[in-house]
Amino acid sequence: MDVQFIIEFVDRLVYEQTGKHLSDVQVEVIYGSWRGQTYVNMSQEPERPESRFAPQYFKDTGYQLFSILTQALRENVKKTNFRSVMERHCPEELLAPFVNQHIDWGGAPTQEFFVGREEKINTLMNWIGEARCRLVAIMGMGGIGKTDLSIVLVRRIRDEFKYIIWRSLLSAPPVTDILADLIKFLSNQQETHLPDTLDSQIDRLLHYLKEQRCLVVLDNAETILQGGSYE
Incomplete structure (x- = not known):
């Protein structure tokens, strides 16, 4: 079970x-x-060197969080049984795509660990x-985690869309x-013969985007915005 789905479930609760x-x-x-760590382990997590809170701070935060979950689920939730409780209560719709x-993730990188940036994620959500913003751009220098941030965002809001497609423009x-x-995907592979002109192809894409809620993620879009020739 993907821990990102658990985070989404807990966030809702x-x-x-x-x-x-x-x-x-x-x-x-x-x-x-979820990983069975102690609060001391959490405070010393090497994958998060920017997180240097004392173990007691994590413990206090955990106590408050598990108290909220206990009230929401009407079952005693604590660090030692957190994983088993979540596996029982997490809705099935979070574990598999809706019918x-x-x-189509289109080769999006596998993400096993992501933490932080909750304020940015909430703003984007x-x-x-x-x-109802129709166009959102995540800008920044290379290597700061824009791709990971967008993957988490898509997982958090995926139930709002019928079609989700991810493509890298690297x-x-x-x-x-x-x-x-994009047109083939949004038409369920029904439209395979496209119009001859670029303007007509754009019109067809807009047609499908207007028909249903669609989320199109174009990673590394800055590649096609750089100077030089582009077809």
């Missing part, structure tokens, strides 16, 4: 009880508890969900190839 999303430290407690949902594919790929 905490929000229902408190009106607030998970904090970065609460997410770290979830990760640590009528179409998801609000932009896409409540504010190799700067021709725009006609990108359009063809």
